Amino acid sequence: MEDTQLTYYGGYYEPLKQLEQEVLGWLNERVDELDGKHQERPVEHIRSRIKTAEGVQEKLERKGYDNDVETAFTQLSDLIGFRLVTHFVGDVYELVKSMKSDTRYRVVKEKDYIALPKPNGYRSYHVILECPFPEAPDGVLRVEIQLRTIAMDCWASLEHEMRYKKGITNTALIEKELKRCAGEMASTDLSMQTLRDMIRQ
Numbered sequence: 001m002e003d004t005q006l007t008y009y010g011g012y013y014e015p016l017k018q019l020e021q022e023v024l025g026w027l028n029e030r031v032d033e034l035d036g037k038h039q040e041r042p043v044e045h046i047r048s049r050i051k052t053a054e055g056v057q058e059k060l061e062r063k064g065y066d067n068d069v070e071t072a073f074t075q076l077s078d079l080i081g082f083r084l085v086t087h088f089v090g091d092v093y094e095l096v097k098s099m100k101s102d103t104r105y106r107v108v109k110e111k112d113y114i115a116l117p118k119p120n121g122y123r124s125y126h127v128i129l130e131c132p133f134p135e136a137p138d139g140v141l142r143v144e145i146q147l148r149t150i151a152m153d154c155w156a157s158l159e160h161e162m163r164y165k166k167g168i169t170n171t172a173l174i175e176k177e178l179k180r181c182a183g184e185m186a187s188t189d190l191s192m193q194t195l196r197d198m199i200r201q
Helices: 002-038 053-063 069-075 089-101 150-164 171-200
Strands: 043-050 080-086 106-112 125-132 140-149
Touching (some): 053 069, 080 089, 089 106
Parallel strands (some): 080 140
16 A cells, blocks of 8 residues: 555655644644643544545546646645544534644634534534645645544444445435434434533533
């Protein structure tokens, strides 16, 4: 896998890995900040990845762009992606607030799919950061951060598996049930948040 990445990204690969680690460290600082505030770590786990060469090429082609790495730097916002999985919905919003108040990186775009879920039931909070990256044509690189609760992450993992697995014959039924489950899980998330707020009062 890494050999394929090196072939596609060339001399950009090591700087990308370095930026991935820098932003990961910055995100852990945001988490530690809330940890100190509440004496409880708000994040179950953080994961990061550099988008695969295959994924980059497929996305560029789908969007009608030239299929080269320089175009990817200027047109895509998820060459580096991060996922923060929290225990409670409120932790998502507190982390986003912390990101926006820190000046190291600039939040340039947000999509709140928790307040306004996608039609299929998908819920998550997406943040696009603009990071200094001298190697890029315009000197910056946008990276994507997804924040969601454990319940939302469980749902998204199953929906992703269903979407990419070949030969499923009862897709319509599964999609209907997934959407129903998304609503039930969102309701439970809100109830758990309410209970935690009552405990902390």
